[in-house]
Amino acid sequence: MPTKPARTINLYALTWRLPIIFWQFIFFVGPVLFMVAMSFFLVKNYRMTEAFEFVNWSKMLSRGYFWDSYWYTVFIASVATVCAMCIAFPAAFALAFRASESTRRWAIFLLIIPFFTSYLVRTFSWFVILSESGVINGLLGTIGLGPYTMLNTNFGTLVGYMTLTLPLVVILQTVTMANIDKTLIEAARNLGCKPLATIWQVIIPLSKTGLIIAAIFCFILSFGDFVAPFYLGGSQEPTLPILILDTTKSGQQWPRAAVVAIMMMGTLFAIAFAGIALAYRKRKGAK
């Protein structure tokens, strides 16, 4: 929004424009590019030497455990995304259409809180709650059930992922659906559309973009999280973030960790772009 035609570049304009360029080039673009370069380096006698070899790539990509880990991570993050979207939907629906404006604002404020509380402490809390002699099994024991094993299973990992993603997904879905033109829904109802059909044929298509963005965020967060699969899933099947962690921390094999990281980023970009393209295309088709 140029309030004054400031085409010429002057000191004033540069003062505000340059800091972020300098800062992000040195401390964001630099690290990311260096990581890409590093994936071609060699490690000799536990020391990294600069080189341009494809040995890390061929070593990592030819290993069975890398691909096991890769597909497991894609699988568990997809399951988490489907779960979060489905679990969040009724709540977001209620907040968007059945709650008052002020209730909705309070709900969103409350859901922002977990975003700023330590995810580690929350995970540790689940660890204690879900454990063999924990709160849930203690409660179930009083009515003669259990104990059930919940830690070190996919269920544990998913509980962790939900802790991380559910608040955000509910917020995004609520905001999206609250912005739908309510008269369109009334029109559908007046024309004889049944409630469930209204959800499928009116509400979901109208909020498609927001829903897809929520799903993308959910996938990115679950895909990149190492805490839930490590502490609650027991890392029996290591996810890619755990693979990065192990390779970096114990093996000093930074270049191989870089290969894993780049594969992760590639996957995430592909999914994000596909999702955005889908959201955009469908929107146009509907009009």
Place this chain on the structure above:
Amino acid sequence: MNANRTLNVILGIYVALIFAFVFAPIIFSMIFSFNSQRFPTIPLGSFTTEWYAKILADPDIWEAALNSLIVSCSTAVIATFLGFCTAYSDYRYNFRFKGPYLALILLPPTIPLIIMALAMLAWFSKIGMSGQIYSIIIAHSVLTAPFAMAVIRLRLNQMDPDLESAAWNLGGSEWATMRHVIIPFCKPAIFSGLFLTAAVSFDEFAVSWFVSGLNKTLPVIILEIVQGNIDPQVNAIGTFVFLISMTLVVLAQIFFASRQMKSIRP
């Protein structure tokens, strides 16, 4: 009509369950922090402040708390400055490569932290800046600047576009206009940004853990304790960290709200 009522009740219960799930770990962590059992279960043990006494007597935790304080305060200042500059550039100017320019600040939070952690660790080692407190501060400012930018940019949206021109017409230079018009106008958003970025930085553990070396922050200490075994001290530290984060977020919200009030009555 009756069916609609029932549905509302069911949906209400459902929303309550979702909130229970989201807040259960936070509330239980607080309860456990005052609970005498090492392995908390139902029924709960007796009330104790043992875990708090333990962390208060631990010099490592004091040092980590000090580090966390330094990191989050410095991060807040740098990130908010960067966020303000970018938000203002975006608001005031149209220029070539504006898309990539904005992507530069907005991209970092979309990249998984573990990847940023690895990239930062490798880069800092390469340029000889690893293992220092300032390494964490720099990394955190990259990660949190977009939050400050978003808050300040929203505030600039509420500014009457003629306000700046009016100040120039009255003879104010661009710098004077910045000082006397724009910065005062953005002040609530700037404070909001400071608290928000401090809160995010205060809780971040993955990048801190990778680049911090021996200068541990509180979340890194938590991570290390959790790796060992079940130790209720974590709950005590966690409750303490939670209270600080909450204070910061509530302060940010208060400034955010005051901002909206003022926009109604300029």
